[in-house]
Amino acid sequence: MYVNTHTYYSLRYGTLSPDRLLSLAAQAGVEVLAVTDINNTSAAIKVMREAKNYNLQVVPGIDFRNGVKQLFVAIPENNEGFEEINSYLTPFLQNKTHVEGGVVEIPPKAPNFKHVKVIYPYQKGGSYDLAPHEYIGIEPKDLDYIRIKKVNLEKGVILQTVTFQNKKDFNAHRLLRAIDKNTLLSKLPKSEQGEFYHRLLPLERLLALYEDYPAVIANTKRVLQSAVTFDFSENATPQNQQCYGSSHEEDEALLLRLCEEGMTYRYDEVTPEIEQRLLKEVDTIKKMGFISYFLINWDIVKYARSQGYYYVGRGSGANSLVAYLLRITDVDPIELDLYFERFINLYRLNPPDFDIDFSWRDRDDMTRYIFERFKNVALVATFNTFQYRSMIRELGKVFGMPKMEIDKLISGTLQPWEYTELSDLVMKYSRYIHGFPSHLSIHASGIIIAEKSINYFSPTFMPPKGYPTVQFDMHLAEDVKLFKFDILSQRGLGKIKDALTIIKANGEEQAEIDIHDMRHLKQDERIKKMLREADAIGCFYVESPAMRMLLRKLEVEDYLGLVAASSVIRPGVAQSGMMQTYIQRTRKPEKRKEAHPVLLNLMPETFGVMVYQEDVIKVAYHFAGLSLGEADKMRRGMSGKYRSRDEFEAVKQKFFHNCIHEKGHSKELTAEVWRQTESFAGYAFAKGHSASYAVESYQSLYLKAYYPLAYMVATINNYGGFYRTELYVHEAKMHGGIIHTPCVNKSTYETCLEGKNIYLGFHLLHSFDLKTAARIEQERNLNGGFTSFNDFLDRVSISLEQITILIRINAFRFTGVDKRTLLWEAHFKLQKSSNKIPETALRDLFRIERPEYQIPELENSWQEDAFDQMELLSFSLYSPFQLIDEEHEERQFIPACELSNYVDQIVWVRGYLIHRKRTSTKGGDEMFFGTFLDENGAWLDTVHFPKIARAFPFRGPGVYEVKGKIVEDFGCYTVEAELMEKSKVMEDPRYTEVRDEEKEKKVVTRNRRIDYWA
Known part of the structure; x- marks a missing residue:
């Protein structure tokens, strides 16, 4: 009987999460309610999907308002009605004209909807000319006046608005309104607030208020008789554009023709293995209804090539031979033996992921092309949420606290005796509001191309990017089977493109460079040497300190080794403890015997270590005996998205049951395999994804190997990398x-x-x-x-x-x-x-x-x-070591090239800080890894355990002197710091006049000793 309920997606107004609203409604005995957020439908899909868990029926609607002034509530009768109200709201959300307060101008009279019930708030003494589908909303506070005036309620409905549930919610609501209006709480007008009685009452109590008006109750029931539905079942039909061309038959013919053309381009000889793989993939793609999905991606990259744009196709779709033949990716799944079932199977109902990277300079044109080329296109939104620390600042301003006190609250340095009632309130409500959605933004890359109108699913707003954007995120899009196309940008591709241009302009090019000729690049000896030496500064994905150290530990020198390293470096593999295991089994063959025979048989290439995302499916399918559908559900669940859902918990229980009772594995082994799988699955790459990254890394390495200056100039012009x-x-x-x-x-x-x-x-x-x-x-x-x-x-x-x-x-x-x-x-x-x-x-x-x-x-x-x-x-072309003000002559600094001679010894080293990585121990203590350049330009790596990190903290950029023990691990040398000091920089001569003779002598000495920096 509730036709107007708000979640906190009534942005900076509502206070109830969708789950909390549903839970309260179920407790109140409600069976059906309309969720009608203010000018927003972000919660609609979520509450409709979750309603069954509360034995509720939810009707999605919209509370149309200008600011907080309510105009009317729209309740759709069916999906066509939902599309109507979304289509009506969209122009106002996209309109650049705003009334005072930043709210879009919406007329007070609703349009002549065909499949929508409209409820206007009751106004004392107002006159109404109502259409058959229009009603008057009667709030409980209006009932006394209506009884006295004997108002005709033939078209009345119960309008008990729900925005909060208790005093704390109401206080949070007022704070949100003050933040929205950028005003002190004491100056917030009452007209900008909701009413405290806008709460969810028990159904019996609500009906008792209207017991004298049975027509009102009957009208309310009639308004809530809605048939808006979305298919949330696993077997639901995808809602993406169904046909690329005019028919499914035409699409299939085009796909086959393109694959035949791709065979000629990709392979010198087409083997039976390739032909069988292609037939299997095409048959599965056809059965799953994903032909148009592949062809749309093909269309996108075809346009990119026509414009000379460089791109990299990655994601699980890189496991596909069809994607390779369509030139969506440059990864050969036959060569890499990519696991087909990770990419697609009859039990996986989602299409494969295609993340297509473009240069940051080209991505905007690619987005424009997609919006102009296809119909029913929109960007996917994300929900920006209030964060605890930022809320402290916002609420501090709302309460009028001094900036210094707010800063102390944020930093945690406010002393106990300095706390006041206001500071306690700020902390209390900052914690309470933390996680509420603040505003809608756009997904970094997601674009949806639908078969139906976008407004069938959501209104769209117009962010600064200038393209219509739906009011829900990628997870809710997938719930209604709208699968996004990921169009991303990265600077690595801009570096490759610009480097080739610079090479040509500078006259270095001896012959046409085919940067996509991976067969040639994989055999290049210079690239192999660079990989062995981890000489990868500026090169995509392989230049970070951790990656360069991993390359040296694994002794990577070829493409397959780099593919593995690209996934091993991911956080999950390290967290599971399998990175160290993989390094040991790579360098020490005798360690490979420690792998469980089943796991070693499943993953011989990685010595029984789970490295790639599809290894989760292999383990679930072969080790635990789950079906492919259950295995994929397990993989997706471990990403965190479905971790709380009942179906994931059921898969987990079946995993343990099958392993122990059907496969005969011990409880200890089963628990350990689950732990490893769970800890890394959400972060690991699909093998095809890693292979795609390795392709771009190889292209970068090639350009740096043969044209280092051109490549570094391109890197500078694309604003670097790591x-x-x-x-x-x-x-x-x-x-x-x-x-x-x-x-x-x-x-x-x-x-x-x-x-x-x-x-x-x-x-x-x-x-x-x-x-x-x-x-x-x-x-x-x-x-x-x-x-x-x-x-x-x-x-x-x-x-x-x-x-x-x-x-x-x-x-x-x-x-x-x-x-x-x-x-x-x-x-x-x-x-x-x-x-x-x-x-x-x-x-x-x-x-x-x-x-x-x-x-x-x-x-x-x-x-x-x-x-x-x-x-x-922000930097000097002079050596930072020349700018040191004083020398410690008693300290003998060991250069990086000689560290191997001092293993397990305590030495002094000196380096210019390049990067520091903060991390935590298992106990939660903060520690650091440091990366320096020594006076010869060689790399120095340090580790700072918690006690040392607290005693000798990093103090910004500069030259540091570090005392510590030299530790060796598979050919990599690290200084375990015991003491660290930052060298003092000479006084700025622009502000000082005096220089003594001794300082000048030191400067001359340093000039001779470190002339390489000049």
């Missing part, structure tokens, strides 16, 4: 690059390469304007290089602030004039005007000779250059 730009500049130096700071005569907006000279781009300069950079480049291209400082000022319109940046970074070094002199000149020549230079066509006519000023002779030191570079680029 590390800061500084390291990639350093890596370019190590490969013979001559690095120059930005120059007005050489540099472009992006970093550029001329021979071995690398000119850093204007894009790296903090606070430097893009338009100014474009003017410099345009003027230089039109009229040649600049001949003097005055020539530059005459030809480029620039502000004093912008030219100061150029001078400080030494962009006018071609003039031979020192920076201090140029700064004085700039101030004299630009301080009295905005320097609005006439356009090029009129320049000669208006050109005025600039006066020359007599400026005393000034000097500029390299130390000043170094500090200017750090301020403007």
